[in-house]
Amino acid sequence: MVPVPHSDPGRRVDETTASMLEALFTQSPIGLHLLDTDLRVVRINTATPGMRGVPLDDLKGRPVRDVYNLVQGVDLEALLREVLDTGVPVVQRIVRARSNGDPPPERHFEITALRLENPRRSVLGVAVTAIDVTERERARTRTEVLDAVRRHVGRTLDPVVTGAELVPTVVPAFADIAIVEVVEAVIRGDDPPQAPPPASTPLMRTAFRSTRTRPPQAHPVGDVRRLPAPTPFTQALADLSPRVVALHPTAPWLSVDPPRAEAIHSSGAHSLLVVPLALRDAALGVVSLYRTGQSPPFDEGDRDLAVELATHTALCIDNARRYTREHTVAATVQRQLLPRSPETHASLDTAYLSVTGADPGVWYDTIALSSARTALVVGKVSGHGLNAAATMGQLRTAVRSLSAFDLSPDELLARLHYTAGQLAAERARLPLGDPLRRESLTADCVYAVHDPLTGTCAMAAAGPLVPLVVCPDRTVTVPGIPAGPRLGATEGAPFATVGVEVPHGSVLVFASDPLLTSYLAESSEPLSTAPDYHDRPLQDLCDALVYARPAGLGAGDAAVIVARTRAFPPDRFAAWPLDADPASVAVARRRTRGQLAAWDVDDETAFNTQLIVSELVTNAVRYGSAPFELRLIHDRTLTCEVRDAGSAAPHLRHAGTADEGGRGLFITAQLAQAWGTRYTPPGKTIWTEQALSPGTGPAESL
Structure with missing residues (x-):
């Protein structure tokens, strides 16, 4: 028999290893890089997307910093030097680099760096693997931007502020410039026009943000004007479809809007993404996103994300618009229900004040009574919107009707309490599906009667409201009025009337918010330290109260009556x-x-x-x-x-x-x-x- 020669296993392993390395360096999509101890290229995989078309001879022996066009943020050479010195590998570190192209596109690579040693533990260099994870990182960035928009946009019920909340979430994470323009009618709370909107529809620029310190702007924030047509912006509003536009200096639509064309040219923008703010086939506005310099142009994935951002923003703007409209209607109803100006009284000067004017449930009133007396009323109804305004009007009418019977303050509030209870019972009998049924009907109220012939003021309170009395010597006191039950509440102690001496020249302050009253009582400076206090116009004193109110007080909207007593002739x-x-x-x-x-x-x-x-x-x-x-x-x-x-x-x-x-x-x-x-x-x-x-x-x- 002829003996079969035995092959050398070690040799087969060396050949297999060499073949595998050769395949990895010539065919693998994973970037492989061998660097010597001076961080110069020994061998590199030219089959990776970032190195295709680059001759190996042009790279061999060059420092790593010359091979990769790294984006500022990571010092790759220092990172690899640390691996050489410590032997601690770097695993899955994300770096950004620019690949071949015009302009060179920015790519994201996930690198792992390992120190190479021979069997004698001598350091030979560094092996680096690089995986192109650009699409994964873009998807992650888009997800983060969308999450940020959902968290931060729509926190206020103000259509102007909503746009200002959007631009910081997309610049610089998604775009280099962001502009929000909203139909002016939407800002006022009116219904948005159906698409396509009329050519004369004015829009307000509500927000602008750029990565540049002093960016050029075609128009300032707050500017209201109609959009010249035709442009990508008017086209997006017409068909409610987003558009990705490459910005060429010779584009014909730029000549239609010279100020915007100049701003685009000065900013160096090369890619535009226009997305309409639309809801139920109505045009609320438009969002314009730009990328400048070496940022990659917008792609289809960016357009899909922009549509989601705009949809969320449009919903928030529409909610704010509805709130604005409801508040406008409620404020109009409130203005019609409240006295336009204080009544003239021989022994009492009065002035009205609304701290913010945003709560339609507050009311104030002065009522001329018999025998030269005057009733002063301040109250606040629970709830908001039209329902609160309507209930306020009912209670104010009831107070005026009851005051004609010359009732004492405690008796008047007792009867008003009964009236509020009847209104609450009617609300409880509403159909189960009516949301108003679930809102409780309660109110706070303070009712006082000033008698100039005796120099006294009789007061009673429902709830925590108490007035302030500023004597002619500028001392501020809080009358000890027992707090009766809130109007409409089912339980509580009886109402009680307290008489207070109010000499000639005293000032009475009634507020519908107890926090404001407490602040004025504890920090009486705006009430007691004003110059020419005795003869100072009450409207000036009202302004002083507003100026002195700290921003962090926590008090809500408040109605205030300020009254100065005068001696009856x-x-x-x-x-x-x-x-x-x-x-x-x-x-x-x-x-x-x-x-x-x-x-x-x-x-x-x-x-x-x-x-x-x-x-x-x-x-x-x-x-x-x-x-x-x-x-x-x-x-x-x-x-x-x-x-x-x-x-x-x-x-x-x-x-x-x-x-x-x-x-x-x-x-x-x-x-x-x-x-x-x-x-x-x-x-x-x-x-x-x-x-x-x-x-x-x-x-x-x-």
């Missing part, structure tokens, strides 16, 4: 005690005639007043209890008051044809424009009011 008020004798009727009539003559009241009004006094005094002496008092007040109207200690109140009735009496109060009601009964701890007061002819009011004599 002593020559416009007269009072006389009366005896419990029918003869007091003639005495009262005589004194009334003399006082009206001194006030120069016309004859007709004087005659009617004497009849009224006769009837009121007769009823008091006949049916009331001593002591008796007659008072005349010459204010915006002529007021007659008769006081007694009895608790029984008269009521109006119509006497029969054969009756000899019973017509006194009926006659009084016919002669007076208003009359009523006011109960006080000593008893009651019957009062009437008559209109004064022009030229006899207090304003001319003050």
